[in-house]
Amino acid sequence: MKILLPALSPTMETGNLVKWLVKEGDSVVSGDILAEIETDKATMELESPDDGKVEKILVKEGTENISVNTEIALLKVDGEEIEEIPEKPIEKSPQVSSNESEPLSSDVNISVNSLLNQTKENSGGMNWSEKEISMREALNQAIEEEMKLDKDVFLLGEEVAEYDGAYKVTQGLLDKFGSKRVLDTPISEHGFTGLAIGAAMAGLKPICEFMTFNFSMQAIDQIVNSAAKSLYMSGGEINVPIVFRGPNGAAARVGAQHSQCFISWFSHIPGLIVIAPSNARDAKGLLKSSIRNPNPVVFLEHELLYKEKTNVPEENDFLIPIGKGNLIKEGKDVTIIGFSMTVQRILNALPSIEKLGISPDIIDLRSIKPLDEELIYNSVKKTNRVVIVEDGFGSTSFGSHLSYLIQSNCFDFLDSEIIKVSGKDVPMPYAENLEKLALPNTDEIVSAVKKVSYIN
């Protein structure tokens, strides 16, 4: 029997073989622990699926980035012939439509990181030492640095402390700051969100984590009616310096109730700041700015981006201002606007777009509210054509509002209708092919670019 590296989380693509707990020739029974596997979220134990003898260990302990479904050992099960070790690596599990599959950033030709390194913002900056780290590490650094700088900053949420964070974003913070400042809450969003808002009204600076923003709906009244409106309705007396953060949008096949982008919801509300970074560097700089901001900030992360790496300054003073977008690729023919995960979707489509002889401006909004209108309008006035890509439902969406703003401010400059590529107006399906279809994809982005460019 082949022992394959199992997928131990919805988003796990590779794992590390931390340790073998058996050696060749050992007898095992079903349920015995064979090895420790490190996933994108935690270190997990791999159990033997049957009774038998460990025939061969194929992957040494300490090996990193082993693809899911790689053979890692052979088990001789009683009454079963041992199979030949194949020379070629095992084929991946059948893809529903492998030709059309969307590559994630790791296999894509153009990475956010390579573009970030070229932008003005980063080339002319300070002489900071930088390190390539993942977005989850970058967020962790931001929280740690700000908690060190300001004792009023504290963190609360489900599984943020002893579990080390459901997505490892808060890993190690309990050990560094103790249970007074890193608090596991009950599964009680309405209550703990209200509590965090009260603590902020009294002068503390909470970081309130939602395990995912889907669960923030339990607390939407507190976010909208208490956090966002108190400054105004108190005539400036009461401000609410709080950050609500956590993963937003569709991860991978977690179904309708766990896959929704809430950017349109929160950006509708005066009094809230809304941030949606696409990469580790921005995530760190913007989270630090958000923690220091005296207003309520909704900081929308994306689970599929947590593992993506970029160069990130290690400095306390590294801040990215709220309200500034980033022109991550400069072109001339069309303006393509995205944020969070959709920046990656746009970059996936970029080779096909360039093949058409079209050179786009690509804008990563980073801040949804306030919006960098100047950056957008300057680009549109140059290219005269706009495509907006958003993961959220298209109906009454942020993208709809953005296209209103653009037609209103750049009417005389537009040479074409504005097209938005949005998530489909359906609850997120579970099946792999349907989920893919529900989200904006490369073909749709390329088609939109062709349409605004009048290319058939």
Next chain:
Amino acid sequence: MNKKNKNNFTNDQLLKFYEKMFLIRKFEEKAAQLYGAGKIGGFCHLYIGQEAVVIGILSSINSEDTVITAYRDHGHILARGVDPKLVMAELTGRKDGISKGKGGSMHMFSKANRFYGGHGIVGAQVPIGVGIGFAHKYRNEKKISRVYLGDGAMSNGQVFEAFNLASLWELPVLFIIENNKYGMGTSIGRSAAGGELYERATVFGIKGEKVDGMNFFNVSESAIRAREYIEKNSKPYIIEMDTYRFRGHSMSDPGLYRTKDEVNKMKEIDPVLMMKETLLNDYKIQEDMIKDIESDIKKQIKDVEKFSLESPLPDLKELYTEVYL
């Protein structure tokens, strides 16, 4: 009626408490009048009938303690010592209102007087108040967060989440249920199953009691007991106040859900009149002293009215200020 003064207040102190109760009564009567004259708009929830609750609690408060309540907040912000002129000017929606005319009757705050509002969504102030208590503990402050809620809020889910968190994290919070028997027009019997309301908190390990909320002395004793418990045990406490509002839920309430007889019967135990009678009969305070206080308040209310009507409307530029800091 409990006439004993177990709290050893001096006559001067008792007169001060009476003055505050009388101020709230006259302020609210004036607000009702101004509402009828079209000078106050929107929703306006009067505190008439419940004065002994807020002033009884006040008698146990350290000046640093914080207070938060829902939308029936005029009495609370006055008890906290905010200038009645600023409160009335808020009701009339004027520039000099405590929230610059941008909050209204339900949304008034004063950090200087440690009053955190003024919240319009039933129950929402409860987790917020627990969060203020969290901040007190986090900073090692010897303060108690006083969280008022109505009988209506006691069937609201987040309130139970807040009880759980307050008890779990041992926060210095005093919950005060102002049970005036009606959540808007629905009587408590038609909205709450089971036994006493405060017992709904005891399942979370929160100690509590039910008190005659029409009697200043009973409220005060209970509040002092609660303060001592919280200070000694670093744990929350809950008091259910048996009280009654003499006016409607808001100014636009026709009051069809209760009889005139019921209201009139409750008016026989009017907390302001009872306090006055106790001061005259049991404390032998001179009637002239009380009359002087009352006439001063009446005079003050005239000034308050004048101020609230003469203050200009907010500048139009205020529309876009204070959305963000």
